[in-house]
Amino acid sequence: xxxxxxxxxxxxxxxxxxxxxxxxxxxxxxxxxxxxxxxxxxxxxxxxxxxxxxxxxxxxxxxxxxxxxxxxxxxxxxxxxxxxxxxxxxxxxxxxxxxxxxxxxxxxxxxxxxxxxxxxxxxxxxxxxxxxxxxxxxxxxxxxxxxxxxxxxxxxxxx
Amino acid sequence: xxxxxxxxxxxxxxxxxxxxxxxxxxxxxxxxxxxxxxxxxxxxxxxxxxxxxxxxxxxxxxxxxxxxxxxxxxxxxxxxxxxxxxxxxxxxxxxxxxxxxxxxxxxxxxxxxxxxxxxxxxxxxxxxxxxxxxxxxxxxxxxxxxxxxxxxxxxxxxxxxxxxxxxxxxxxxxxxxxxxxxxxx
Numbered sequence: 001x002x003x004x005x006x007x008x009x010x011x012x013x014x015x016x017x018x019x020x021x022x023x024x025x026x027x028x029x030x031x032x033x034x035x036x037x038x039x040x041x042x043x044x045x046x047x048x049x050x051x052x053x054x055x056x057x058x059x060x061x062x063x064x065x066x067x068x069x070x071x072x073x074x075x076x077x078x079x080x081x082x083x084x085x086x087x088x089x090x091x092x093x094x095x096x097x098x099x100x101x102x103x104x105x106x107x108x109x110x111x112x113x114x115x116x117x118x119x120x121x122x123x124x125x126x127x128x129x130x131x132x133x134x135x136x137x138x139x140x141x142x143x144x145x146x147x148x149x150x151x152x153x154x155x156x157x158x159x
Numbered sequence: 160x161x162x163x164x165x166x167x168x169x170x171x172x173x174x175x176x177x178x179x180x181x182x183x184x185x186x187x188x189x190x191x192x193x194x195x196x197x198x199x200x201x202x203x204x205x206x207x208x209x210x211x212x213x214x215x216x217x218x219x220x221x222x223x224x225x226x227x228x229x230x231x232x233x234x235x236x237x238x239x240x241x242x243x244x245x246x247x248x249x250x251x252x253x254x255x256x257x258x259x260x261x262x263x264x265x266x267x268x269x270x271x272x273x274x275x276x277x278x279x280x281x282x283x284x285x286x287x288x289x290x291x292x293x294x295x296x297x298x299x300x301x302x303x304x305x306x307x308x309x310x311x312x313x314x315x316x317x318x319x320x321x322x323x324x325x326x327x328x329x330x331x332x333x334x335x336x337x338x339x340x341x342x343x344x
Contacts, residue, residue, distance in 0.1 A: 050296035092294040094194035
């Protein structure tokens, strides 16, 4: 019984993976080489579709994405390098199409912000811990006379 | 006293972040900056929609402040925009050039015959190549081009009376004033 359930689940999982493999739009485009194909697909995956935001050029079915996808394929096949393709895309559609923003003054806060917050957090933590330690040390510095006085005050009511 | 104030820093940071994120809720992520503002209209050489024998190029647009309007018969928002364009065209403020984007010639001509033609000229961009070079990601989109053929402003979405009055018309007036000045000197 248990075994057949597992088998069924396995079959469902397998069919899901098969479906997801073929769920990308089918383009008829023949690359000059397998290496070009790999590079072009990687590039198209890293570029955002301006029409259906939050989908990359491969995922999207929109006509714009299809055009841009083919453009990327053709540019890669024509021997254009990564920077040339990125330049082509951003000069038309802006930095928006990049999933990974470029490092430039406008995006410093984006890239360096998290590091800044980490540093601030560490500094606060450091000062907090140090302060705690200092107050603990102060607690122990009570002299014998002071202890006697304290005991006397505490016991005064009982007498 | 100062030490007490330091304790408020996290609260202040939290409030600033909260305010920014709250503002973000009301921003439209569909509005993208155009990468082409300040750049010349990309070079093109395309047939006129009405007459395949006439070739229109980017040079044809120079000389006057003009509006480039990307439209298609398959685009519902263009139908909403159309009567407004008709009205602006009648006022003869500036030439409106249509870019018929990824469309069928016969369908587009029929549409213009039926609904009226607000365009000075129509550029037939069947393959969407000019649209791609302009960074068009949907129709309608409009580009305000100055007398030197430089794109000054891009508006994505349908133009209606409000957009025209509040955004486009003031810019058109300003660009036309500049054009007049440069033409005179």
